[in-house]
Amino acid sequence: xxxxxxxxxxxxxxxxxxxxxxxxxxxxxxxxxxxxxxxAMGTIIETDTLPEALAIVQKAYDILGPVSERxxxxxxxxxxxxxxxxxxxxxxxxxxxxGKVNT
Amino acid sequence: xxxxxxxxxxxxxxxxxxxxxxxxxxxxxxxxxxxxxxxAMGTIIETDTLPEALAIVQKAYDILGPVSERxxxxxxxxxxxxxxxxxxxxxxxxxxxxGKVNT
Amino acid sequence: xxxxxxxxxxxxxxxxxxxxxxxxxxxxxxxxxxxxxxxAMGTIIETDTLPEALAIVQKAYDILGPVSERxxxxxxxxxxxxxxxxxxxxxxxxxxxxGKVNT
Amino acid sequence: xxxxxxxxxxxxxxxxxxxxxxxxxxxxxxxxxxxxxxxAMGTIIETDTLPEALAIVQKAYDILGPVSERxxxxxxxxxxxxxxxxxxxxxxxxxxxxGKVNT
Numbered sequence: 001x002x003x004x005x006x007x008x009x010x011x012x013x014x015x016x017x018x019x020x021x022x023x024x025x026x027x028x029x030x031x032x033x034x035x036x037x038x039x040a041m042g043t044i045i046e047t048d049t050l051p052e053a054l055a056i057v058q059k060a061y062d063i064l065g066p067v068s069e070r071x072x073x074x075x076x077x078x079x080x081x082x083x084x085x086x087x088x089x090x091x092x093x094x095x096x097x098x099g100k101v102n103t
Numbered sequence: 104x105x106x107x108x109x110x111x112x113x114x115x116x117x118x119x120x121x122x123x124x125x126x127x128x129x130x131x132x133x134x135x136x137x138x139x140x141x142x143a144m145g146t147i148i149e150t151d152t153l154p155e156a157l158a159i160v161q162k163a164y165d166i167l168g169p170v171s172e173r174x175x176x177x178x179x180x181x182x183x184x185x186x187x188x189x190x191x192x193x194x195x196x197x198x199x200x201x202g203k204v205n206t
Numbered sequence: 207x208x209x210x211x212x213x214x215x216x217x218x219x220x221x222x223x224x225x226x227x228x229x230x231x232x233x234x235x236x237x238x239x240x241x242x243x244x245x246a247m248g249t250i251i252e253t254d255t256l257p258e259a260l261a262i263v264q265k266a267y268d269i270l271g272p273v274s275e276r277x278x279x280x281x282x283x284x285x286x287x288x289x290x291x292x293x294x295x296x297x298x299x300x301x302x303x304x305g306k307v308n309t
Numbered sequence: 310x311x312x313x314x315x316x317x318x319x320x321x322x323x324x325x326x327x328x329x330x331x332x333x334x335x336x337x338x339x340x341x342x343x344x345x346x347x348x349a350m351g352t353i354i355e356t357d358t359l360p361e362a363l364a365i366v367q368k369a370y371d372i373l374g375p376v377s378e379r380x381x382x383x384x385x386x387x388x389x390x391x392x393x394x395x396x397x398x399x400x401x402x403x404x405x406x407x408g409k410v411n412t
């Protein structure tokens with residue numbers, strides 16, 4: 001099974017710049033050893049099970065919650081059976097279809 | 104603490120009508136005793152903690168996963184300290200400000 | 207055609223309470239005459255075409271943009287042909303299936 | 310101004326594999342000359358104004374609508390004044406903070 005979870009989580013009481021807070025979450029993900037991809041709009045992780053993916057959301061909150069009055073998060077899940085490695089393969093598949101590599 | 108979690112979860116391999124599947128998830132939420140509000144675009148639940156809210160997402164998947172090849176889900180979280188009853192209050196607060204009751 | 211658009215839009219540089227700003231957006235939607243439903247997590251509008259729905263998103267930004275350094279928005283679209291009145295019907299359909307009316 | 314719009318749009322009546330349809334949308338974006346980044350969960354575009362970004366959403370629907378009974382889309386917007394080039398800079402900024410380059 002391949003669980004792709006795309007998420008952004010940020011405090012809404014810290015003014016317009018929140019990269020300091022976001023960085024702590026990314027650092028946690030990076031140290032966790034999980035497969036992930038950082039984007040300009042959030043982080044995409046790929047896990048074998050849904051509990052593993054939701055645990056990352058919980059850990060992100062455990063970092064931001066203690067320092068914030070209010071937290072907002074947006075999450076998308078794409079869960080597919082009998083697949084793996086989709087974090088890389090989905091992009092490659094589309095790039096092949098359109099005959100272009102976007103870097 | 105007030106955790107508002109708005110989510111939709113549906114199989115993408117069942118054709119255009121998925122209300123049969125969605126209904127099973129709502130039934131689970133209804134029986135759970137959790138505070139919730141059904142909307143045309145998903146379900147909003149309110150819990151005291153994030154683990155309780157994420158457990159509902161997991162249970163929704165436990166219902167849809169076994170009957171689906173592919174599941175898509177979109178989730179939004181609004182977590183605020185020192186608040187409660189926001190499922191009702193947030194709507195009332197805005198309605199009061201605009202001087203209208205939307206039914 | 208039935209276009210359901212669920213959206214939240216808010217400034218992220220105004221501290222934890224943004225209902226004053228959100229209210230201005232809801233007031234615009236209310237005065238527009240469009241079919242809508244206010245929820246604890248955003249506003250769901252129903253239109254006959256996608257341009258009408260996206261115009262509301264633009265108008266919301268036209269209200270919040272001038273007073274904010276940074277704006278965040280999350281939007282979900284469910285577009286279905288040969289249907290109408292889904293803002294009410296989708297909820298009723300599920301409630302009938304689970305044999306309960308959620309108020 | 311920097312408008313980051315992250316979106317996924319897909320038919321829900323075409324079975325589990327929709328990359329053929331998604332590819333047509335990416336091809337349109339690629340040919341439009343707009344700055345974009347393809348991810349495993351959608352496409353992130355960056356424009357100078359919101360109308361330009363929403364026009365891409367409309368064009369994506371113009372491609373998928375005629376061949377689908379039902380379309381689902383999820384969109385996130387991060388709009389910030391007095392900034393540009395954030396599609397690349399936001400990722401670099403976080404990578405620098407955590408002292409790592411994620412490839």
